[in-house]
Amino acid sequence: MAIFTSLAEKLQNTLRKLKSKGKLSETDVNEALREIRLALLEADVNFKVVKEFLAKVKERAVGQEVLGSLTPGQQVVKIVYEELTNLMGSEGNKLNWASRPPTVIVLAGLQGSGKTTTAAKLAYFCQKQGRHPLLVAADVYRPAAIEQLKVLGQQYRLSVFSMEGRHDPVDISRLSVEQAVSSGYDTVIVDTAGRLHIDEEMMGELKAIKEAVQPHEVLLVLDAMTGQDAVKVAEAFHQQVGLTGIILTKLDGDARGGAALSVRAVTGCPIKFIGVGEKVEALEPFHPDRIAGRILGMGDVLTIIEKAQAAFDQSQAREFQRKIRQKEFTLEDFLAQLKQIKKMGSLDELVSLFPGSGPFKQLKDLQFDERELLHMEAIIQSMTPEERRNPSIINASRKRRIAAGSGTSVQDVNRLLRQFGEAQKLIERLGEVSSSKRFKGKGLFPFLS
Amino acid sequence: MQFLQKLKAGLSKTRENLAGRIEKLFTRTRGVEEDFFEQLEEILLGADVGVTTTLRLVDGLREKVKKERNVDVPFLFSALREEVVKILGEDFQPLNMAPSPPTVILVVGVNGSGKTTTTGKLAYRFSRQGQRVILAAADTFRAAAADQLAIWAKKAGATLIQHQPGADPGAVTFDALKAAFSRKADVVLVDTAGRLHTKGNLMEELKKIRRVIERELPGAPHEVLLVLDATIGQNALVQARLFKEAVGVTGIALTKLDGTAKGGVVLAIAQELNIPVKLVGVGEGPEDLEDFQPQEFAQALFDRN
Numbered sequence: 151m152a153i154f155t156s157l158a159e160k161l162q163n164t165l166r167k168l169k170s171k172g173k174l175s176e177t178d179v180n181e182a183l184r185e186i187r188l189a190l191l192e193a194d195v196n197f198k199v200v201k202e203f204l205a206k207v208k209e210r211a212v213g214q215e216v217l218g219s220l221t222p223g224q225q226v227v228k229i230v231y232e233e234l235t236n237l238m239g240s241e242g243n244k245l246n247w248a249s250r251p252p253t254v255i256v257l258a259g260l261q262g263s264g265k266t267t268t269a270a271k272l273a274y275f276c277q278k279q280g281r282h283p284l285l286v287a288a289d290v291y292r293p294a295a296i297e298q299l300k301v302l303g304q305q306y307r308l309s310v311f312s313m314e315g316r317h318d319p320v321d322i323s324r325l326s327v328e329q330a331v332s333s334g335y336d337t338v339i340v341d342t343a344g345r346l347h348i349d350e351e352m353m354g355e356l357k358a359i360k361e362a363v364q365p366h367e368v369l370l371v372l373d374a375m376t377g378q379d380a381v382k383v384a385e386a387f388h389q390q391v392g393l394t395g396i397i398l399t400k401l402d403g404d405a406r407g408g409a410a411l412s413v414r415a416v417t418g419c420p421i422k423f424i425g426v427g428e429k430v431e432a433l434e435p436f437h438p439d440r441i442a443g444r445i446l447g448m449g450d451v452l453t454i455i456e457k458a459q460a461a462f463d464q465s466q467a468r469e470f471q472r473k474i475r476q477k478e479f480t481l482e483d484f485l486a487q488l489k490q491i492k493k494m495g496s497l498d499e500l501v502s503l504f505p506g507s508g509p510f511k512q513l514k515d516l517q518f519d520e521r522e523l524l525h526m527e528a529i530i531q532s533m534t535p536e537e538r539r540n541p542s543i544i545n546a547s548r549k550r551r552i553a554a555g556s557g558t559s560v561q562d563v564n565r566l567l568r569q570f571g572e573a574q575k576l577i578e579r580l581g582e583v584s585s586s587k588r589f590k591g592k593g594l595f596p597f598l599s
Numbered sequence: 600m601q602f603l604q605k606l607k608a609g610l611s612k613t614r615e616n617l618a619g620r621i622e623k624l625f626t627r628t629r630g631v632e633e634d635f636f637e638q639l640e641e642i643l644l645g646a647d648v649g650v651t652t653t654l655r656l657v658d659g660l661r662e663k664v665k666k667e668r669n670v671d672v673p674f675l676f677s678a679l680r681e682e683v684v685k686i687l688g689e690d691f692q693p694l695n696m697a698p699s700p701p702t703v704i705l706v707v708g709v710n711g712s713g714k715t716t717t718t719g720k721l722a723y724r725f726s727r728q729g730q731r732v733i734l735a736a737a738d739t740f741r742a743a744a745a746d747q748l749a750i751w752a753k754k755a756g757a758t759l760i761q762h763q764p765g766a767d768p769g770a771v772t773f774d775a776l777k778a779a780f781s782r783k784a785d786v787v788l789v790d791t792a793g794r795l796h797t798k799g800n801l802m803e804e805l806k807k808i809r810r811v812i813e814r815e816l817p818g819a820p821h822e823v824l825l826v827l828d829a830t831i832g833q834n835a836l837v838q839a840r841l842f843k844e845a846v847g848v849t850g851i852a853l854t855k856l857d858g859t860a861k862g863g864v865v866l867a868i869a870q871e872l873n874i875p876v877k878l879v880g881v882g883e884g885p886e887d888l889e890d891f892q893p894q895e896f897a898q899a900l901f902d903r904n
Contacts, residue, residue: 192650197641260858295743297746298744298747347858375831377647378646400795403709
């Protein structure tokens with residue numbers, strides 16, 4: 151998930167110049183702010199939001215709440231970070247569950263924003279939390295939209311409510327809630343048709359659906375790649391239907407995500423989830439503070455830790471940490487890591503969570519193919535224990551044997567050994583970073599050096 | 600003039616926003632001062648024109664103000680319009696057709712940009728011109744994408760070639776071409792799965808589809824159409840660049856121009872990438888697909904009436 155990468159890089163470059171200064175003149179601040187302005191605009195942040203944002207940052211930067219431990223440059227970074235977080239909403243963004251089930255969630259949005267896919271993801275998310283969701287196919291306009299939801303339902307064993315023939319979406323929605331009550335579903339997720347926010351008739355239909363089912367959540371599904379129009383769309387939906395939150399989709403591309411910054415600021419509706427991939431699991435709760443950290447290149451370390459905690463065995467993790475510190479990282483550990491990483495989710499996504507600077511920079515350029523993991527596993531498992539501990543003994547003849555044993559080629563074996571070498575180097579540096587004092591001392595800003 | 604009318608209808612919101620605001624600015628402002636340029640910059644940025652193109656346009660006007668003596672607001676207005684027309688290119692660029700049939704058109708784009716709908720509208724248009732059309736459902740990934748295309752095929756009276764969900768899109772394309780040869784079809788439209796331009800393996804899949812076409816019919820695909828959502832912001836540029844690198848995009852279909860999206864991104868794409876916009880989607884009906892006329896587009900954007 152290369153979320154916000156460019157914005158992060160740009161801001162970092164600008165702020166790096168500030169960081170090195172001991173004292174800031176007003177000209178310095180102004181220059182930095184101008185660059186931040188361009189970076190934000192190129193990231194599709196709404197121009198009105200940019201204006202307000204910069205005004206706030208400037209006011210605080212000039213008004214200086216002096217902190218002894220920070221240089222003025224660092225302080226500006228801190229202000230930008232905090233204001234970014236504020237902009238995206240600082241409080242928790244949990245779903246509102248009904249005190250008496252079923253909880254009714256209506257998804258709405260423009261055509262092609264990803265409502266149907268998101269509906270399935272959300273149902274899957276609820277199911278994993280032990281709920282019993284019912285998906286409702288209320289898009290009677292787009293050809294085969296109902297079919298799409300049914301197929302998704304079949305794929306992931308989710309119940310889908312649909313009606314044959316062309317029915318009124320309002321009736322479908324109302325009947326689905328009745329069905330949910332009688333069949334014991336506790337969550338109803340209504341997938342509505344895509345509509346333009348200026349299409350009065352269709353917006354009227356959405357209001358009627360809302361009226362009929364009295365939803366606990368009305369979520370706007372918004373494509374993260376949307377430009378300046380994002381704000382207008384969100385505002386229009388909010389004014390006419392009353393939104394309770396937003397789901398941003400397609401954040402796994404390289405969209406700079408300015409929409410995320412703007413929408414919350416203008417409508418006041420919290421962003422509750424983000425879609426980060428095509429698979430059904432690829433829906434994450436939205437954490438504004440972590441995203442702000444990512445934008446500034448501080449890395450989303452919290453998310454990594456959470457993911458790791460979910461997948462890693464505690465004692466293994468401690469053992470791994472010890473190895474990082476002592477720089478004894480062998481192919482066996484590499485294999486164990488590969489297996490655990492597979493449990494944590496997609497690699498692209500994980501890598502994108504690391505800070506974009508320092509020892510992690512080269513990570514960003516790696517391209518991953520999930521199937522490669524399988525091959526890597528096979529190759530390592532075709533090695534003898536001695537080879538795994540001490541790869542330097544692997545000569546041409548051993549490589550041929552390993553390749554034959556794992557059903558790969560010598561080139562594949564070579565590539566794995568090279569990758570292992572890179573991983574080893576990276577981990578050595580990681581060891582250096584985590585044992586050095588400045589990492590602990592700076593807390594939030596490990597990238598400031 | 601049908602194009603102009605439809606576009607105007609579709610763009611009426613656009614005009615209210617971009618042209619309307621520019622007009623307001625031009626009529627409200629008497630003297631030409633720095634403040635004026637800043638506001639102009641904001642209007643263009645707000646229309647998704649993008650930082651680079653906006654700066655180029657506004658700086659161009661600044662130069663003019665420096666050079667000429669008696670610069671007034673109406674003068675700048677027409678200068679800006681000229682500049683926009685220059686960026687968009689003077690002439691309308693039609694779809695590339697094969698000298699002898701079949702013409703193969705490969706339709707690509709990110710998820711949700713409107714590929715299947717655009718492919719369907721194109722099939723409808725070619726059928727109405729009396730062409731025999733084959734639709735290849737090469738989106739084997741998205742649930743029910745082939746069903747969606749099947750409905751369009753029926754509407755257009757085109758032949759649909761499809762495989763099981765999850766099948767190799769290259770194989771679907773291959774079969775579609777074979778069918779086109781044996782049935783002497785005039786046009787083959789290949790609807791591919793939406794993919795984010797950043798996913799290396801999916802872009803490779805797209806290249807493979809292109810290779811299959813090249814191998815089976817030298818000289819094809821005659822047109823590689825990138826479908827872009829007009830509401831997309833600056834990311835459209837990156838999309839266009841990467842799809843162009845991967846499969847040699849030869850034209851752009853700009854969809855969803857009937858919303859409030861201001862289409863400013865068209866300027867940025869024309870200016871920075873030199874890929875012509877060929878088609879415009881301005882509604883949901885089968886006929887709501889128009890040729891892109893740069894002159895008329897600029898006019899519709901700036902026309903005072």
